[in-house]
Amino acid sequence: FDPNTGAVQARVVLGTPDDLKVAVESAVTAQKAWAATNPQRRARVMFEFKRLLEVHMDELAHMLSSEHGKVISDSKGDIQRGLEVVEFACGIPHLLKGEHTQGAGPGIDVFSMRQALGVVAGITPFNFPAMIPMWMFAPALACGNAFILKPSERDPSVPLRLAELLIEAGLPAGVLNVVQGDKEMVDAILDHPDIKA
Numbered sequence: 001f002d003p004n005t006g007a008v009q010a011r012v013v014l015g016t017p018d019d020l021k022v023a024v025e026s027a028v029t030a031q032k033a034w035a036a037t038n039p040q041r042r043a044r045v046m047f048e049f050k051r052l053l054e055v056h057m058d059e060l061a062h063m064l065s066s067e068h069g070k071v072i073s074d075s076k077g078d079i080q081r082g083l084e085v086v087e088f089a090c091g092i093p094h095l096l097k098g099e100h101t102q103g104a105g106p107g108i109d110v111f112s113m114r115q116a117l118g119v120v121a122g123i124t125p126f127n128f129p130a131m132i133p134m135w136m137f138a139p140a141l142a143c144g145n146a147f148i149l150k151p152s153e154r155d156p157s158v159p160l161r162l163a164e165l166l167i168e169a170g171l172p173a174g175v176l177n178v179v180q181g182d183k184e185m186v187d188a189i190l191d192h193p194d195i196k197a
Contacts, residue, residue: 003069010067012153015181017188023148023177024194027119030174031146035116039093039144046090046142048169053083056165060158064130067155075130082134089138096143116144120197121189124159126152133159137176141166148195149178150185 002009034042053060061075070078101110122136129151137147151159156178163178179185189195 002066004066010157012156012180014153015179015185017184019181020148020179020185020188020192023179024119024192026174027146027148027177028194030172031116031118031144034141034146034172034175035144037144039096042142042144043090043093045166045170046086046092046138049138049166049171050083050086050090052165052169053079053086053162056161060130060161063161064155064158067157068126068129078128079130081128082131082138085135086138089142092139092142114143117196119146119148119195121148121150121192121195123150123186123189124152126154129155129158130162133162141171141175146175147177148189149176150181150189151178153180153182156180 001007057076057079060079061072064070064075064078065072068075096114098111098113100112104110120140122133122140124132124136133149133151137149140147149159149163160178163176166176167173179189181188
């Protein structure tokens, strides 16, 4: 419902555990190539996503306002706080370099490598439909993970639009999957063995 008028503006089709299964299979397949992608290339996708967020700020704010009920200035604040985490995620690939310690002990050299977890998920609430999804998926994607996003069924339009902008920014298909649902979907996400975090 549009909170300003009470008019029905959209309907959300609730997904099933089978829908989640398809999304996770897609994510598992896509994640391998995404994790193998040069970290600087992943950063380029995040930089382009950040640019697109700035270009589409007004559109996103009006969408958020009409679906959630926040005034435009609060809607822009919700998006801006998420954008700040996207900006941080642009630099994450530089933090992913492994470490080497020569002579950690007699005849011992230590090497560390950072590795993506695989497929991770975020279940987000209705009250910050832009900020919290970006807080979750931006760092996860920048680190080479695939992401399953389950936005609130009360206001899913902005998270869906964020996913479209990520694809426009160059994120490969299957790396971010958005599933709709209620408690049944949440339980399926929590119980899925291929979702690592």
